[in-house]
Amino acid sequence: MVQGVCLAEGHAWDDKALSPDQRAAKLVDAMTLDEQIALLRPVDGASLASLGIQLPPSIPAWMRQPKPAGAIGSAGYVPAIPRLDFPALQESDAGLGVADIGYLRPGDAATALPSSLALAASFDTGLAREAGSVIGAEAHAKGFNVQLAGGADLIRDPRNGRNFEYASEDPLLTGDMVGEEIAGIQSKHIVSTIKHYVLNDQETGRTVLDARIDEAALRESDLLAFQVAIERGHPGAVMCSYNKVNGNYACESDFLLNRVLKGEWEFPGWVMSDWGAVHSLKQSVDAGLDQESPQGGDPDYFAGLKDAVTHGDIPREKVRDMAYRIVRALFAVGAMDDRPAPGGTIDKVADAAAAQRVAEAGAVLLKNDGQLLPLHESVKSIAIIGGHADIGVLSGGGSSQVTPYGGSFRDARGQTGIAAFLSPVYDLSSPLKALQALRPGTRIVFDDGSDPQRAAELARHVDVALVFAVKPQIESLDAPDLSLPYQQDALIDAVATVNHHTAVVLETGNPVAMPWLPKVKAVLEAWYPGQRGGEAIASLLDGKAAPAGRLPVTFPAGTAQLPRPAIPGFDPARQVPFEGAGRLSPFPVDYPEGSNVGYRWFEKNKFTPLFPFGYGLTYTHFAYSHLLVKGGQDLQVSFKLANTGRTAGVEVAQLYVAVPGRTHRLVGWAKVDLKPGESQTVTITADPRFLASYDATLHRWTRLAGVYDVYVGKAAGVSTLHGSATLAAQ
Ligand code: BGC
Numbered sequence: 001m002v003q004g005v006c007l008a009e010g011h012a013w014d015d016k017a018l019s020p021d022q023r024a025a026k027l028v029d030a031m032t033l034d035e036q037i038a039l040l041r042p043v044d045g046a047s048l049a050s051l052g053i054q055l056p057p058s059i060p061a062w063m064r065q066p067k068p069a070g071a072i073g074s075a076g077y078v079p080a081i082p083r084l085d086f087p088a089l090q091e092s093d094a095g096l097g098v099a100d101i102g103y104l105r106p107g108d109a110a111t112a113l114p115s116s117l118a119l120a121a122s123f124d125t126g127l128a129r130e131a132g133s134v135i136g137a138e139a140h141a142k143g144f145n146v147q148l149a150g151g152a153d154l155i156r157d158p159r160n161g162r163n164f165e166y167a168s169e170d171p172l173l174t175g176d177m178v179g180e181e182i183a184g185i186q187s188k189h190i191v192s193t194i195k196h197y198v199l200n201d202q203e204t205g206r207t208v209l210d211a212r213i214d215e216a217a218l219r220e221s222d223l224l225a226f227q228v229a230i231e232r233g234h235p236g237a238v239m240c241s242y243n244k245v246n247g248n249y250a251c252e253s254d255f256l257l258n259r260v261l262k263g264e265w266e267f268p269g270w271v272m273s274d275w276g277a278v279h280s281l282k283q284s285v286d287a288g289l290d291q292e293s294p295q296g297g298d299p300d301y302f303a304g305l306k307d308a309v310t311h312g313d314i315p316r317e318k319v320r321d322m323a324y325r326i327v328r329a330l331f332a333v334g335a336m337d338d339r340p341a342p343g344g345t346i347d348k349v350a351d352a353a354a355a356q357r358v359a360e361a362g363a364v365l366l367k368n369d370g371q372l373l374p375l376h377e378s379v380k381s382i383a384i385i386g387g388h389a390d391i392g393v394l395s396g397g398g399s400s401q402v403t404p405y406g407g408s409f410r411d412a413r414g415q416t417g418i419a420a421f422l423s424p425v426y427d428l429s430s431p432l433k434a435l436q437a438l439r440p441g442t443r444i445v446f447d448d449g450s451d452p453q454r455a456a457e458l459a460r461h462v463d464v465a466l467v468f469a470v471k472p473q474i475e476s477l478d479a480p481d482l483s484l485p486y487q488q489d490a491l492i493d494a495v496a497t498v499n500h501h502t503a504v505v506l507e508t509g510n511p512v513a514m515p516w517l518p519k520v521k522a523v524l525e526a527w528y529p530g531q532r533g534g535e536a537i538a539s540l541l542d543g544k545a546a547p548a549g550r551l552p553v554t555f556p557a558g559t560a561q562l563p564r565p566a567i568p569g570f571d572p573a574r575q576v577p578f579e580g581a582g583r584l585s586p587f588p589v590d591y592p593e594g595s596n597v598g599y600r601w602f603e604k605n606k607f608t609p610l611f612p613f614g615y616g617l618t619y620t621h622f623a624y625s626h627l628l629v630k631g632g633q634d635l636q637v638s639f640k641l642a643n644t645g646r647t648a649g650v651e652v653a654q655l656y657v658a659v660p661g662r663t664h665r666l667v668g669w670a671k672v673d674l675k676p677g678e679s680q681t682v683t684i685t686a687d688p689r690f691l692a693s694y695d696a697t698l699h700r701w702t703r704l705a706g707v708y709d710v711y712v713g714k715a716a717g718v719s720t721l722h723g724s725a726t727l728a729a730q
């Protein structure tokens with residue numbers, strides 16, 4: 001027991017009447033220098049040894065070590081300090097559920113939620129909070145107190161292999177949705193990170209690329225998404241990314257960490273590095289990095305921390321602040337008072353239902369000619385083709401991979417060992433079985449889609465053909481292009497040629513090209529829909545649920561429309577997941593789009609996308625009228641929205657505004673549920689930050705006085721009601 005830190009009943013920091021800051025200060029001051037430093041140097045919390053497969057010689061020795069005693073089995077671990085009753089740090093991935101990519105905790109599972117893209121497509125902040133609380137509650141029940149969630153990088157490239165972990169191309173939608181998900185996780189007394197700070201916007205060369213962008217553009221785009229999410233969600237930690245930003249590694253950028261994050265935004269939490277993203281000791285610590293996550297086989301820079309303090313290179317007080325930030329975050333979310341411990345209760349049924357709600361709310365109906373969907377009662381025979389729809393639904397690969405309750409299946413396509421382990425995983429939730437259950441009177445037949453002609457023969461003799469098309473994506477690899485793999489374009493074409501009632505269900509982690517689009521009647525983008533994806537898709541197809549999702553990302557007509565038609569640094573010969581990108585030579589990635597990300601780039605260049613940001617059909621129709629725009633200090637619009645169709649439906653009315661001389665931006669939206677014939681007056685107030693521009697010379701946000709173009713619509717570039725507002729300077 002340390003002198004002076006013990007109350008009669010316990011420790012001084014146990015006093016809940018004190019603020020998290022006061023409690024953390026007392027606890028951190030009771031720690032020795034070694035104890036504080038230990039907090040700053042987590043180790044790997046798991047080992048590939050538990051995979052139980054023959055590991056190839058290329059797998060280094062450190063990955064074969066057994067997992068450390070006391071670790072639950074996850075990405076990062078710091079042992080407890082029993083004399084201070086301080087808990088171990090147990091850090092787990094990630095934002096789609098408590099991850100277990102198959103070897104972390106053999107035999108364990110968790111609720112696999114749909115991809116973040118699906119969640120963001122719901123435009124539903126309440127649902128984001130609910131999804132977060134599912135993750136938080138399960139993490140708590142498994143004994144984790146840090147969840148490496150909160151992917152907030154903007155989608156700048158629709159080939160990025162991790163877009164399924166991110167929310168959108170828009171800073172407001174991303175900030176609001178990610179912020180709410182973080183708040184949901186932390187409501188269960190778990191620290192959540194937000195990551196990857198910042199501009200980790202492609203996976204190709206992620207550890208060596210240098211993202212180059214001017215300050216104002218950065219402030220108005222990726223940084224703004226993080227800023228909004230941090231304000232809304234108050235994450236305990238920020239994970240700095242692998243890449244460089246304007247010449248400095250993100251984890252040793254004084255501008256990003258000290259000046260913007262900890263200075264201007266007054267972020268009280270800690271900065272942890274991504275795994276292996278540290279390149280120095282003193283430079284990183286001076287820049288504001290607090291914690292070096294496990295480096296794998298790379299040099300362990302923070303091993304020199306004690307010597308640096310002893311020699312006066314790094315002040316003792318600095319180490320105290322680094323540790324204090326961690327301890328404070330644990331107090332702030334309640335992780336010290338309500339300690340996660342393995343063996344807690346998980347309401348699997350409720351969590352699965354939440355997963356299904358997200359999948360249903362996030363699926364986007366892209367085409368529905370002749371109202372093919374929902375499937376009419378008169379449809380007596382259906383062919384379901386491809387995509388392993390008889391077994392399950394696709395999920396995204398990498399550190400966020402969740403082993404779902406209900407089981408999974410790997411499509412290894414003849415691969416063995418590590419390659420098989422890294423192959424696409426399907427959650428066992430069969431759309432075929434779910435549709436059969438909903439339509440017992442319909443003859444439903446299946447073909448695996450491996451032979452287009454055979455599939456077409458089957459499709460020729462049914463009322464409706466449903467082709468399930470998949471595109472796997474995995475962390476560390478970008479897709480080479482926008483096309484569907486496994487010759488699925490030819491499959492869809494062959495089926496649609498013989499059956500003019502063909503619908504395509506997409507399970508993708510990104511926008512894809514659709515050369516067959518004119519030939520099919522309907523397209524439903526289901527993303528990676530999680531462990532109840534099969535049931536969700538079946539409900540949407542059958543009309544038990546109505547599609548309500550809107551695209552959180554522009555679907556381009558081709559790569560020529562992108563700011564970078566070729567992915568910088570992309571090498572088709574290096575398409576091996578998690579291959580040491582560190583061996584690549586550094587290269588720059590320029591951002592000619594600046595803050596005109598996604599739909600704003602399309603507007604600036606007058607490009608017509610395949611489908612715009614914000615787009616999505618429903619099973620009904622909505623009419624907009626009576627626009628009223630109020631300017632002055634704030635911008636507020638109101639209008640009348642009516643459901644003019646025959647079924648209930650959800651409209652996502654979007655408000656776009658152009659600062660004079662700039663492209664239009666999303667400044668707010670309203671999600672409105674209306675019964676047939678029902679109407680409502682809708683009011684949307686613009687988020688004031690999105691009416692301002694960053695002035696890098698004055699180092700502040702400014703708002704010009706002037707006339708701002710305003711439109712309300714169903715998607716970016718689709719102006720249904722148009723007006724303008726005169727706004728005062730701010
Ligand atoms: C990923 C992070 C993840 C970490 C721990 C890294 O490779 O980029 O998102 O949290 O691994 O698994």
